[in-house]
Amino acid sequence: MDQKIFRQIFHSLSTAFFPNRCLACGRLYHRPFSLSEQNSHVHPEDMNKALLHFTNKFVCGSCVPNFSIVESPVCTMCGMMFVSREGGDHLCGKCQKEPKHFTTARAAVVYDNLMTNAILNLKYQGRIRLARPLGSILLLAFLHYFSEQDLDIIIPVPLYPGKFKQRGFNQVFLMIQDWETQLPENGYWFPCKIHKKILQKNKNTSAQTGLNKEQRVKNIKNSFHIENQSDISEKNILLVDDVYTTGSTVNECAKMLKKGGARRVDVLTLARTT
Ligand SMILES: [Zn+2]
Numbered sequence: 001m002d003q004k005i006f007r008q009i010f011h012s013l014s015t016a017f018f019p020n021r022c023l024a025c026g027r028l029y030h031r032p033f034s035l036s037e038q039n040s041h042v043h044p045e046d047m048n049k050a051l052l053h054f055t056n057k058f059v060c061g062s063c064v065p066n067f068s069i070v071e072s073p074v075c076t077m078c079g080m081m082f083v084s085r086e087g088g089d090h091l092c093g094k095c096q097k098e099p100k101h102f103t104t105a106r107a108a109v110v111y112d113n114l115m116t117n118a119i120l121n122l123k124y125q126g127r128i129r130l131a132r133p134l135g136s137i138l139l140l141a142f143l144h145y146f147s148e149q150d151l152d153i154i155i156p157v158p159l160y161p162g163k164f165k166q167r168g169f170n171q172v173f174l175m176i177q178d179w180e181t182q183l184p185e186n187g188y189w190f191p192c193k194i195h196k197k198i199l200q201k202n203k204n205t206s207a208q209t210g211l212n213k214e215q216r217v218k219n220i221k222n223s224f225h226i227e228n229q230s231d232i233s234e235k236n237i238l239l240v241d242d243v244y245t246t247g248s249t250v251n252e253c254a255k256m257l258k259k260g261g262a263r264r265v266d267v268l269t270l271a272r273t274t
């Protein structure tokens with residue numbers, strides 16, 4: 001039988017018996033069939049296509065339009081989106097008062113209801129199928145913001161070993177581990193290595209959710225260490241995390257990396273609060 005027809009029949013049968021639950025509204029829906037979704041290479045300027053690839057798979061038709069990309073004007077340091085959509089990027093009041101340990105933090109999309117559910121499903125329900133399409137969105141943000149930058153190492157924010165054992169995976173590493181295979185075939189290559197062992201978490205902190213800014217800073221303080229300082233000496237590092245809320249976690253990681261001799265630390269997250 002023709003492979004396309006076979007796939008179509010298989011898809012119709014499987015969606016009839018196993019409808020999807022929409023990640024945004026929680027309703028059951030039948031996923032539309034698309035032959036093109038087999039192609040999973042990203043196209044550098046096409047964030048909308050990566051978002052569509054993700055929403056086609058996990059979001060019902062009526063929730064698809066509710067997606068917000070992080071767009072300028074943003075803070076040149078922490079990446080916060082300014083409420084006024086006019087003018088260019090500039091430093092926000094908070095970063096003027098208290099500069100961060102990293103140089104810039106950038107995010108792909110706004111941390112809305114859909115992204116909250118997507119990340120919670122990946123982290124706590126073990127829906128690791130979400131990692132690759134979410135990773136494509138993150139990769140596009142990487143190409144957009146950091147492809148011109150001189151980077152040496154990419155480091156996913158680590159989990160405490162006990163938590164890693166319990167969960168079985170680091171969701172950030174899952175999202176970025178096969179970036180190289182998703183790059184467009186022509187003219188793109190991966191400029192740096194992903195290292196998941198350089199930065200380690202040595203304190204089992206409680207979840208940052210529900211804590212205010214001061215509590216978050218206190219909770220995360222001194223909870224990371226550098227395995228081998230010579231690995232990061234004079235290096236330009238990109239830290240990757242799933243969500244940027246107050247920035248306390250990535251700022252603490254950046255502090256440790258700078259203390260350990262890193263030249264520059266930047267931050268990329270999948271989502272960001274507004
Ligand atoms: Zn929905």
Ligand SMILES: [Zn+2]
Pocket residue numbers: 075076077078079080091092093094095096
């Ligand atoms: Zn800022």
